[in-house]
């Protein structure tokens with residue numbers, strides 16, 4: 603079915619339900635918070651008589667400036683609700699134990715399609731952020747839907763964070779046009795970016811350790827292992843430590859970079875990033891996935907770390923042998 607048709611179906615479901623509960627993925631990031639809050643605010647002002655909730659169990663302190671989420675609801679409350687899950691490719695990652703109890707479930711996502719857990723499944727892999735999809739839904743239904751500054755700010759944050767501040771390949775003219783609609787709501791960009799990207803001194807110090815300790819494979823895969831001890835030394839959460847993957851993103855010829863972050867339960871969270879070369883299949887091999895140039899995975903020991911790094915090196919070797927024009 604055409605995407606436009608599915609968007610129409612989604613809007614009709616929204617119109618039909620009195621109660622709508624919006625859910626998202628675990629370890630919430632800017633796009634997942636931005637698209638849930640953005641969609642909630644659009645629906646609240648467009649349909650003041652409906653009950654609209656955004657409910658997640660894990661929080662992200664640095665995104666709290668967008669707006670608070672709603673109180674958790676007991677399972678019975680889901681039974682007559684339309685549940686909309688945004689920015690989440692597979693049901694294992696949905697950050698809400700009751701989402702399945704919804705009368706109907708709609709999935710809205712831009713990750714590579716792995717699981718259709720909804721009654722309606724809308725996946726647009728060409729969009730670099732779920733917030734773009736929500737903005738598009740608003741834009742083509744302006745006769746029914748309304749936007750305000752709070753919604754626009756949240757959606758803008760979703761697009762800005764998932765595109766690395768409008769740098770990644772997925773940024774098209776269409777994406778900029780959708781972002782422009784949001785900028786019409788007098789957003790304070792200086793404040794938005796200050797909320798998103800200012801660091802504290804401790805994380806800069808840990809970044810110093812990352813720069814000292816990272817290694818390179820023969821073909822140029824950069825990788826670093828951040829232990830619990832290192833996180834403790836600077837009092838940095840595993841979440842903030844994982845964000846340091848981006849500090850390895852600007853090295854010539856090193857097209858893949860990986861951070862391994864030891865978690866409190868000793869499992870090792872992996873963040874893999876790349877330019878030009880796709881790494882999502884590599885992540886699939888290690889219980890993960892995501893996008894072609896940004897994926898996550900999980901490993902359990904040093905042997906798996908070595909194996910993953912070796913596999914990444916092979917991916918990069920093959921890519922460099924068969925492609926031209928990379929930097």
Ligand SMILES: [Mn+2]
Pocket residue numbers: 633634689712730731732764
């Ligand atoms: Mn996203």
